[in-house]
Amino acid sequence: MVGRRRTEPVRQGAFFVALTTTHSFSKPTRASVTLLAGLGVEGDVHAGETIRHQFRMTYEPDLPNLRQVHLMHEELFDELALKGYDVSAGQLGENITTRGVDLLGLPTGALLHLGDRAVLEVTGLRNPCSKINDFRPGLLGEVFALDPVSGEFTFKSGIMAVVRQGGTVRPHDPVEVELPPLPHHPLERV
Template structure:
């Protein structure tokens, strides 16, 4: 199987986890229709408190399902939507993509990757010790964030489980992902 959407999730409330849906609709320049993070400007509560006029670079949260397999091996049971993502993927190295990568999700929707999700302590409220599994350090002491990527909607459209994902890299030189 090639790169594909495994699950789609949304929630109109600022809850940690999001329920799995049959489909979500992405709205250009805004995010996921009906989701608490929908908007041109930041919607994440801590960022709104800092500066509510900041552009919303976190309209869509994507996580690779391969992370769930890794977490399962470490004794953590995590399923689509549990970590608050909107789109769960398979077959795409999300964390290895450069800034500006376009992900074509299904027939119409396009999401531009803006950066890495920076998980907070709330993740330990979901499962004690999980934060250490998704944020750590590599051999050189650099922080490694594994809790997915964030993006903005460039072209709207419906996204369903089973939809193909097509990756279009930006023209180089490529910039590695940083937290957003």
């Protein structure tokens, strides 16, 4: 079992969990999801040891699946609502929606302890796709932007992780963050 080291308050949580068995954009929320070590969310179309992303499977089918679980911070929905976009849990394709966890600020390799026993390892940022604009016109520009000063891209559409230890995750389960040893490496697109 991976050791636990609490670095942020336990009040944080996985507020919604979702999965879908088909390559559809949104994922319906569920009463629980089961995480399978080395695979992802049981029954989810993106679960597997190798890439399951619909587009990337066509040209990189044998690469390891670093996108087994998609997490998104619910605070993004609050930000989008201020700009006139109505978005809720699962609608942007995430498996786990959190509140109070600075997902985008985590380093690569951070461990997320969810519920009683599940452990995810953060692999990188979700690279948002143009299908976001099919869901809500103009939304891609709100979750993916080029900083005119630095020239750097900002990705706000969540993070990706792999399952290191399986378990069941339910809405409102606690999420504990375990940071990797220093030096920390910022998240990059996966």
